[in-house]
Amino acid sequence: MTAPVRSDHTVVQVALGARSYDIVIGRGVLNTLGARIAALRPGAKTFIVTDANVAGHHLASTEAALAAAAIACDRMIVPPGEASKSFQYFAQVCEAIIASRIERGDLVVALGGGVIGDLAGFAAAVVRRGIDYVQVPTTLLAQVDSSVGGKTAIDSAHGKNLVGAFHQPILVLADTALLDSLPAREFRAGYAEVAKYGLIGDEAFFAWLEANWRDIFAAAGAAGGNARDHAVAVSCRAKAAIVARDERETGDRQLLNLGHTFGHALEAACGFSDRLLHGEAIAIGMALALQFSVARQGLMTRQEADRAIRHLAAVGLPTAISQIPGPPLPLEQLMELIGQDKKIKRGRLTFILARGIGSAFIESGIDRNEVRAFLSDKLAER
């Protein structure tokens, strides 16, 4: 076997029995893509799915990494943006994969952010009743969240991610140097998910982020590189552990939804547009979930919630509904959206709340009226 070895990368395993796989993290690991695929699936052909932005920056180096191991590849480039997670592009991607004679035993390579990972992963889940795929995440959000755990989906006219499948990749290659070309706003939005892992279950990591976030954001250079790699590795380790315990989100995996019930409602009310990116919505959503925890029988101290919110604000993320640009969001619309959330059970709402930084828990019996009263106060803060 040609085991590509570099001293400065980290490997995190997602332990799922026969479906286990490695997440390889580090600057420059994209160069090892071909060698790793050759080792995992000797003789496999590949089909790259990417978007136009990512193709402009990183398609040539990805193809070169495959060519270096004499791996054949075809490609399809879709437009950037959430609109590509549609039935239309899903059909086009499936047809293109089939047309390029990719068979069972061959591989799809998802080269891009969460949109590409979800779209290409879902196509891989269903073409020929399932072929293997590799995630090469190119956004911070995708490196720490969407590329890991096997959730794949496209959007329905009724809502986001409503048509999909669980389909685990066979390898995740997170080259942190690819993030150098990511727009600052996208990087910052992805950072909300990094902070989330600290808030959910790792106070020491959160404290480390408070001290080191500037190095994570710094483009290149030794210090920046190391801090960024560390942040991605710790995040992936946290997600891998949760996914290994609860692959299908029947229990613990719900913790990853901290800030997501409020966040999704805000995102949806803004039409999933540039007005509010997912990570920005999650930053506000986490601030709200922590404040709601404080308001609820004083689960968390106000000082601790303030400390968490201060950090999100320090990196430039929004932390209050009043920071969302544009017309005010109506309370009843938000309540309606929260009610549609999949985390609802028999009229009672489920939220991820916290007893402190690093101690999140699942609370499932929350009364809608309590949420309405809380949100109404928050909307009044203008």
Ligand SMILES: NC(=O)c1ccc[n+]([C@@H]2O[C@H](COP(=O)([O-])OP(=O)(O)OC[C@H]3O[C@@H](n4cnc5c(N)ncnc54)[C@H](O)[C@@H]3O)[C@@H](O)[C@H]2O)c1
């Ligand atoms: N499957 C999961 O578990 C999971 C988890 C979280 C989010 N998601 C999904 O992920 C999607 C959001 O992902 P995202 O935030 O990565 O968005 P995205 O894929 O749309 O990427 C954001 C933008 O950055 C551009 N881009 C990507 N990489 C780049 C690079 N290296 N250099 C320059 N530009 C680059 C893209 O073209 C796009 O314009 C949503 O559809 C969401 O539902 C899935």
Ligand SMILES: [Zn+2]
């Ligand atoms: Zn998220």
